[in-house]
Amino acid sequence: MSKLREIQLPTSLKDHLVRGHPWVYRNHVPQSLHLPSGSWAKVRCGGWSGFGLWDESGSIALRIFSEQQLPDAKWLRQQVQAAWELRSPLRAKGCTAYRWLFGEGDGLPGITVDLYGDFAVIQTYMEGATALLDWLVEALRAVHPLKGILLRSRPNELREGDEKTQLLWGKPAPDTIVVQEHRLLFEVDLQTGQKTGLFLDHRENRRLVEELSDDRTVLNCFAYTGAFSLYALRGNACHVTSVDIGKGLSAAAEKNVALNDLETQKHTFVTADCFKLLDDYIQEKRLFDLVILDPPSFAKSKQNRYAALRGYTKLNAMALRCVSPGGLLVTASCTSQVSPEAFKEVIAAAGANSGKRIQIIHEAGHAIDHPVPAQFPEGRYLKFVVGKVRNRG
Template sequence: MRQLIEVKVNSESAKDIMNGYPLLSKEAMETSGVTMAEGSIMHLVNSNGRYIATAYYGLQNKGIGWVLTRKEQERIDTKFFVRKISEAVAKRDSFYEAEDTTAFRVFNGEGDGIGGLTIDFFNGFYMVSWYSEGIYSFREEIYQALSEVVNVRGLYEKLRFNHNGQYLEQDDYVSGEKGEFPLIVLENGMKFAVDLNDGAMTGIFLDQRKVRKALRDHYSKGKTVLNTFSYTGAFSVTAVLGGAIGTTSVDLAKRSLPKTIQQFAVNGIDYEAQDIKVMNVFDYFRYAARHDLKFDVVVLDPPSFARTKKMTFSTAKDYPKLLKDAMKITNDGGIIIASTNNASFNMKKFKTFIDKAYTEANTRYKILEEHQLPEDFTVPDKFPEFNYLKVVFIKVMN
């Protein structure tokens, strides 16, 4: 039997929740003496005991739970999840109908009304990501609801939470047809290889779809392109398909080499004509500077935080330095595509990092275009802080 607990919320947080804010912080609630299990249903009340919303308890890095409904009599059951998933699927009608794109986000957490849960579509297969034990406790109801709303060719899942300090090792297959990987998906007519049963990531970041299209359509023809923190080389593939005369992909992970070769191969691109480096990006910057290598386009899409034996990198602290290093190997009039998925700062703050870097380098610049999350990555109305992706195309003006 699922726990149902009445929890009092402080006045400031009560106001935020009534205005639609979906995330619950530990400081928002008066829980002294109350022991809650993951997945407990909370009836949130104000200081006068008046009902505000119904939420679930689930610990994750953002907070301790998420609002599910503001209707006091609404039950959190399979019917509830059917309604939420149906509404999300209806918003993505144009994606389901598109012939040139077969990979997109179907359900985007708090943006679609259930924080801590995402669902992605890959050519008939669905991948569900769970970000806390709390939401994972609704697994059976949510899978039942998903099967009632859409035709699921095969179902996979990712557990993005840890249990007793450790991430759980598991087979990601859940039900239906077992995929033969790599599975080939389309994105704006480009082919990408994905694997839904190979750890936390699939081989492509779906939130960068519009950025890849912009790179292909407007910034690649006749250019040399450096793709740093390249992962499986998706930006490099995009650049070649856009007419780039050469790409260099740099990533520290050893597996980036075979994965990048695979992405080139599925698009009929001769990988041997492209440069793929398995090395630290900062070491590569020094290597390129020593050898007087310069590029027309440089893609910077680092992880929010990374640690090696030599150094620690944080986008919140070190992005200006990263940009200055990139500038040294960017041709005059060249383009730097600066990207981050760090949710701890907004686009306005990110632009201050950019301005700081170019000011310190005594270099003029022009912002050509900006991107945040694409439309399938729905974010809550009125709360842009959940729009974590920030991408800026910067032209060197010297």
């Protein structure tokens, strides 16, 4: 084994590292330093030291994995086991789809693993994480019996002709599998679906929507395969309109409705651009008792933050004009560049733009399978707000 490279960091970072923040940006390491991605390094800063994994590209040069030891296969398996035990309440409730590993939240920066029944889907968010895949596959298999382990590439990693997923171990996943969440069934596509098959981070938020939907008309924008809509239907909504522009999503949503023996006549799927459809509904003066907004991320970097804020403000203002007096707006943001406080400011601005006032009656972030370390606020990406909509007095 080659000698471990030592990297000395500016003492200005010491408090940051002592608190346990896992990232070291490239502008804090010597410009002349170049290592192969996936190389371990001993990191020193004042009296602090730790072990980090080097990335040759991207704004984050080092991710700190441990302060106590150089990570090895045994160490990684312990992290996977701890994450497994943390999710035991979900398994006790019969949930068969959840995030098993949430990167920095579970002490494994740059790596996520989603479990769908007997299949695990890995995603990496750093080039160097590929050096850990063999250990990770071994650890996943040791902790829980699996049929297959897949590696899912993110869109920016794909070249023309590349497959979204590749098999790392076991047998390939079927075209679709059925998973359970709070006694509802979902057919998911692990090969080509968005995210890794299902938007797992909204599990508890969907259940809240069920509780709010009784005897209400519901509009679910950016519905994907209808997860929020299923909960609303089970919650005895009068009617649910699901909207998404994606190809094939209408059939997938209707299949999920039928899979759960819900009343198909109470559900309509509209394949359309949500901004355009909301504008049409405003012109038609069409109102709903509950409007759900769960758009894709509007900002991948700080440079897009202000454009994202404008986009969220416009979207929420349009939706508010489609909410019946005394109705509810259920709105979310998965953009890490927008803080919870900034998102609430967006909602307030949207209310002003639409002549409405919003009483926030519920606010949530991440569920148990998306833990956020206290020392890593960047890990808090999900914002979920429910507001009662009132006319301005």
